[in-house]
Amino acid sequence: MALKKSQLYSSLWSSCDELRGGMDASQYKDYILTLLFMKYVSDKYANDPDALIEVPQGGSFDDMVALKGDKEIGDKINKIIGRLAEANELKGVIDQADFNDESKLGGGKEMQDRLSRLVAIFDGLDFRSNRAEGDDLLGDAYEYLMRNFATESGKSKGQFYTPAEVSRIMASIIGIGPQTMQKHTVYDPTCGSGSLLIKAADHAPKGISIYGQEMDNATWALARMNMFLHNHPMADLWRGNTLASPHFKDGDGGLKKFDFAVANPPFSAKSWTSGFDPANDQFGRFEYGIPPAKNGDYAFLLHLITSLRSKGKGAIILPHGVLFRGNKEADIRRKLIKRGLIRGIIGLPANLFYGTGIPACIIMIDKEDCQLRESIFMIDASKGFIKDGNKNRLREQDIHRIVDVFNRAAEIPRYSRMVPLDEIASEANDYNLNIPRYIDSSEPEDVHDLDAHLNGGIPNRDIDELSEYWDVFPTVRKALFKRNGRPGYSEPRLEPAQVKTAILEHPEFTEYADKVRSIFRKWHRKHRPMLMDLDAGAKPRDVISTLSEDLLERFKQLSLIDPYDMYQRLMDYWFDTMQDDIYLIAADGWKDAAQPRGIIDDKKRKIKETPDLTVKRKKYKMDLLPPDLLIERFFTVEKGILEDMQAEHETASRQLEEFIEENTVEEGPLEDATNDKGKVTKGGITARLKEIKEDPEAADERRALNKCKKLMNADSTAAKAVKDTRAQLDEKVLAKYPELTEDEIKTLAVEDKWFASIRRAVDSELDRLTQTLAGRVKELEQRYAEPLPDIFNQVATLTKKVDVHLDKMGVSVNG
Structure with missing residues (x-):
């Protein structure tokens, strides 16, 4: 397998x-x-x-x-x-x-x-x-x-690797795509282990010629192996210091020019001038100025710019300081902006990279028509990430959103903006590119209304802020709120506990939910044939690309649910489960992929898998078709019997537990049947019965002991019945796998497993939407539920009650 x-x-x-x-x-x-x-x-x-x-x-x-x-x-x-x-x-x-x-x-x-x-x-x-x-x-x-x-x-030794998520963004924004040919070139002057170059090449299905240079010998060796393992054996990678001794040169001794370039150089390199004199650089890389001697960020940027053809495009990862630092760097930045070389800037979350925890940005360089450029497109993507151990990581939805927004130059409040060069060059900004100057990504402050706290009512201003919901559910607003007689304020129609149910049952919401499920059904119908026709040799990456891109586009047509959230749901399921399934089918075909395999529990190697089935002491794992799928489709009667037995066992266990709890109190009839850990055991009961024999004074204790013993036997019998029935069902399920036809296997995997799981994810997004709206409505209701005068009156009333009680007790309130 x-x-x-x-x-x-x-x-x-x-x-x-x-x-x-x-x-x-x-x-x-x-x-x-x-x-x-x-x-x-x-x-x-x-x-x-x-x-x-x-x-x-x-x-x-x-x-x-x-x-x-x-x-x-x-x-x-x-x-x-x-x-x-x-x-x-x-x-x-x-x-x-x-x-x-x-x-x-x-x-x-x-x-x-x-x-x-x-x-x-x-x-x-x-x-x-x-x-x-x-x-x-x-x-x-x-x-x-x-x-x-x-x-x-750790930080000191982790710089050989650029996170794949960032590499994918860079490859996607510099223009490599289906139109790229093998004759086109991509270059990384500080290629590390080669991840940036490989991700760039992934975007060129017809091929692209790869060039790179890396100073560290061990990391260069990793890059060479990496190229072989990714099927790029002809990649031209060289060892050496790119700034001091660039390997790739043209016939005239200048730098070789490339169509595309990507780079993640060491941040703020202190000794970047080692081995050469920037003031007399033979390659003319510093025509816009010489960077500070103790900070090489702009040196790598200028090298990348010089290495691009006249219409070349590149992307480089640099610390945020390059956007706003002054002196020499400010002079270089001003000249680059005036020349129109910077097409865009993407601000990334902090703590993404392994060599540093500081936030970084991607600067996109585009030489094509740069003299006509009148603006720089900026994205503040600093808030889109997930915690992953001690690092932050971009999610699939974060990557896709960044790439979509950048390539469409779509302006989104608090996220992206096309900033005119005139604004950047203004006296107030003076060519400072610090993203917060141009994009305010902070969430609007949730302001309390003093008048509402004093006089009651919910401010209409707060309700209006939920306009994206009211645009879709106009009469839901009327079902939740009513006028309270004061201009600008409303009253809740329902108790907070009733809000979510009212939303879920409202005709406008049910109509919306039907639209959501209709989108899923149409997506399902379109892609079911493709999944049913998978066979050995299928390309899993093409499968998920087709599924996910179409799902994203379909949900972009719908309001309220973020299409990228839905996309993430599918991608999460892909990485958790579906990816492995399709790789198995692609390698082995449906029939072999569906068969159980024995589990190796090798403690020394720490490889241990939770078993799906245990039959005759042997553990089996069903990767493609978990046993529950077969049980739901072929063994519903047996499942019902097992569930009834499990319910009987739960009842017997609960009765035993309750009886023991009631009778093991101090001087209780079961107290002397406990062991040194305070637990009642069958052995303890038997020993105690022998001890008291027919003592008439111990009649109550004897009855309790016998009843406990009877309950224990009932619990044990019920447990054994469950175990035996489960084992019989396991035997039937295990025997069913070889009998499954290919069509049955496909139906179980495609319909009962994959589409059923994705359908549940869609429903979860619907529920999250409802929960968000209901939660905000309840928050507003509870925030202004008790006006301040009412609270003062309650305090005064309670104070009087306390004073009366104290007076009755003879305690003087004033003294």
Whole structure:
């Protein structure tokens, strides 16, 4: 059976456990990624005469497997890797990690056992069975590992990786797309592990030529491996300091020009001038000014600009300081703005990047018609993210919203704005590009109305602020509020507890809910044939792109529900469940993907899965079709019987619990039947009955003990009945899987699982909408429910009552 993405990720990350302790993540990533590369190319290219990579005799992963338990395993692994490297001009790329380093891997038996276990983990991964073209399973696994390594490496060592979410935004806004050809070029002057270049290439289905330079040798090696794993073996990546010694030059000795460029340079580099004199730069990169000696942000920006063709487009990640810092940087910024080179700026959330916690921005450079540019488009996307461990992360909806808004230059209050250059150049702003100067992203203050607090009523101004709801539900407002006789104020018609029900039952809301469900049904009908026709070789990424983009567009036609929220619901389900399902189908076909598999519970490797079924002490996992789906469709009678038995067991357990609780109080009849933990047991009851025998003075206790024993037996009998019935049903379900036809499997997966889950997500969005409106209405009602004079009167009344009681007690209120 093919690997699931989640299964692959779990196995790979567990392999890191073998190396933790001896070195930090910035070091052990080299070992893990080298083994991943060796395993992948051995599975994919061994014995293939037309392969991109030659797997020589004695240079494959299988040769490593043969070393398990070998006393010289470390040295021999190095030699195996060396043979593969030498055969493919990969010296200095895949042989960075020393597998015979005792300071990191331990000596003697410790190294032998550690490397044997590590090789065994990778040996358990079979990449030959993943046949889906374009599924990029290994590329995604590499991305997963890089993200986790960056997280564990910390601020000082995590700069080799740009979050994929940011990379996708940059690739989407610089113009790479279906029209891009292999002859077009994309360049990253500080390419790190290559993630920005790879995401850019993902947007070019017809291909694009990749160029990059990276100063750190180990990170450059990661980038080379990354390109192979993402099927870009011809990427031209070089080592070296881009500012001091740029590798890519034209025939005249100037910088080579590219169609597109992306970059995430080190923030505020202190020694950027090392190795060259910017004042005498042979490449003419600093015609707009020389950046400060202790801050290289603008040096990288100017290098990127110089490296673009006359119509070239690029995007670079820089700290927010470049937008507003003064002196030399202000002079450079002014000249760039006047030349019209900056097309847009996107402000990102803080704490996204692994090398720093400070907020950053994307500056989009566009040379095409720059002399005609009269404005800069700005987005403040700083509030759209989710917490992910100790970092923030952009959600799918955040990425899509940023890209859509930027590419359409859509102006949205508190989010985006096209800012005229005249405004930027004004005396008040003086070419300062700090986004809050132009976009106020703060939420409007919820102002209390003093008159309403004094005299009652709900301000119409507050009710009017819910106009987006009243535009869709005009008479719902009338159902919730009425005039109170004072101009500008209303009264609630209902108690707060009745508000949500009134909204849900109102004809305008039910009509709206029908529209929402109708959109889902039409989307369902359109895409059902595609999902039912999936087969081995399907492209999962194309599937989710088709589904999600169409869902987003359909919900854009509807008011109130944010279409990006609905898009996120689908994407969450995709990443949680549906992705794995379709990868299995793409690799194995429907019939094989639906079959149960036994579960390995390997405590040493910390791989453990919750079982779907347990039959005769063997655990099974049903990835594509959970047992509940089969039970709901084929075993409803048995399910009903089991539920009745479970209800009987719950009743018996509750009766036993209540009886014990009532009779184990101090000097209660069950007190002497408890153990040292205060729990009544059958053994305690039996012992106590023997002790009191037929003592007439213990008649009540004997009756209680016998009744408790009877209740325990009833509970035990009911529990056994549930267990036996559950086991019988499990047997029937397990036997049903091989009998399922392909059409039945498709119906169970597509209708009962995927569409049913997405339908529930749609209903959840409807419920959230209702809850938001009802919550705000109830908040307003409760805020002004008691005018201040009424509160004073209540206080005065209560004070008088207290005074009367104190007087009766002989306590003087005044003294």
